[in-house]
Amino acid sequence: MPWKETTTMEQKIEFICEWRTGKFTISELCRRFNxxxxxxxxxxxxxEKQGYEGLKEVSRAPGKHPNETTENVVEGILSLKAKYPRWGAKKIRKLLFNDFIEKDIPSVITVHNILKKNGLVCPQKRLRRVKPVYPIFDPKDCNEVWSADYKGKFLMGNKIYCHPLTIADSKSRFLFTAKGHYHENFKSAKAEFTSVFRKYGIPEQLHTDNGSPFGSTRSLQRFTRLSYWFIELGIMPVFSDPAHPEQNGRHERMHRDLKAACAKPSAYDLKAQQRRLNRFVREYNHVRPHEALGMETPAASHVFSTRVFPEKIQEFDYPSSQSVIRVTQNGAIRWKSYYWVYLSAALKGKYVGFEHKGNGIWKVxxxxxxxxxFNENKLRSKESSTRVETNLV
Incomplete structure (x- = not known):
């Protein structure tokens, strides 16, 4: 029987002490300690060779393994991790194919273990399992749906807030722009969208949240001034449900990488901050492999839109079955000369169509x-007003 497991070290020390006294033979000591x-x-x-340190248990693991990753590959992994500290094992392994032959490249698990062994893996907080929320859109082709959002503002070194506007294709994950603005408003957003549309074409739908200037939960169909401009271009604005940013999760995931790369820490002023944002866009599109794309880059997966940006908005011809009325500066239309029907201030100066469905109900x-x-039966007296509703009650 070997040493007792609970007191192995103590018994070893006692054995050596008894042996050093010279009072016992090896046979006697062996019988006594079994x-x-x-x-x-x-x-x-x-x-005799190491002293009491030599009594400690020695690992029986082999010193070398026949399939051990070569030293130059390990150095390549560590070098890539130093260059791209936010990337994980899958993306770093993909880049190894640029410098090493396939048989020398280890598996994703081995790459992860090498990074972990060198203290380069940050343990992630375990998240509570929740019921999955499926995305509203699952595009099959590039330019079917684009997503856009203002990444949360952050202070620059000069104590002024930067508001980065990001626009990306939902299928290829290609990031068209990350533009730093001083304010989140219609003028700034429209200027950047115009620049992107001129270069890459226009999508069929544009997916955003309900924040200004993209949407408003108080407006008709959540449309804003910017939404109506998209409609004029032939783009349908679509929105995530209120308080559900996970419905545009692929865009939010990109924002997490952008924040880590450009806002921690931020640059001194907007000019320097924009250089960081531009550098992130180039790396995200052309260098960083994307797991959802089979470890290809967004630039390798994206194709330009065939729908060209119209420099001039074309007039729209409403069907003859609709009554066409111009919206006044207060966002309402004059109905039968002495009634008011309120729509939205974002529609002022534009023409809308009213289609009669019977019993005083009109579709707008x-x-x-x-x-x-719009229900004209609700108008009871002159100069009274009503609102257009999204649903009939």
Whole structure:
């Protein structure tokens, strides 16, 4: 029987102390401590060479493994991690193919273990499992749906806030722009969208949240001034449900990388901050492999839109079945000379169509997009007003 497991080290020390007294033979010590003679001689030999440190248990793991990753590959992994500190094992392994032959490149798990061994893996907080929320859109082709948002503002070194506007293709994840603005408003957003549309074409739909200037939960169909401009270009604005940013999760995930790369820490002023944002866009599109794209880059997966940006908005011809009325400066239309029907201040100066469905119910359109219903039976007295509603109650 070997040493007692709970007091192995104590018994080894006691054995050596008894042996050093010279009062006992090896056979007597072996019988007393219930160990074999080879074990006793091995223990004495280790004590004579290393002292009491030699009595500690020695790992039986082999010193070398026949399939061990070569030193130059390990150095390549560590070098890539130093260059791209926010990337994980999958993306770093993909880049190894640029410098090494395939048979020398380890698996994703091995790359992760090498990074972990060198203290380069940050443990992630375990998240509570929740019921999955499926995305509203699952595009099959590039330019079917684009996503856009203002990344949360952050202070620059000069104590002024930067508001980065990001626009990306939902299929290829290609990031068209990350433009720093001083304010989140219609003028700034429209200027950047115009620049992107001129270069890359226009999508069929544009997916955003409900924040200004993209959407408003108080407006008809959540449309804003910017939304109506998209409609005029032939783009349908679509929105995530209120308080559900996970419905545009691929865009939010990109924002996390952008924040880590450009806002921690931030640059001194907007000019320097924009250089950081531009550098992130180039790296994200052309260098960083994307797991959802089979470890290809967004630039390798994206194709330009065939829908060209119209420099001049074309007039829209409403069907003859609709009554066309111009919206006044207060966002309402004059109905039968002495009633008011309120729509939205974002529509002032524009023409809307009213289609009668019977029993005093009218459907309201802006161009070919349905806005809501209007019930003229609610108008009881002159100069009274009502609102267009999205649903009939």
């Amino acid at each position: 160990v074999s003679r080879p074990t006793a001689y091995k223990l004495i030999d280790r004590f 359109y802006y161009r070919n997009v349905f806005l809501g219903y």
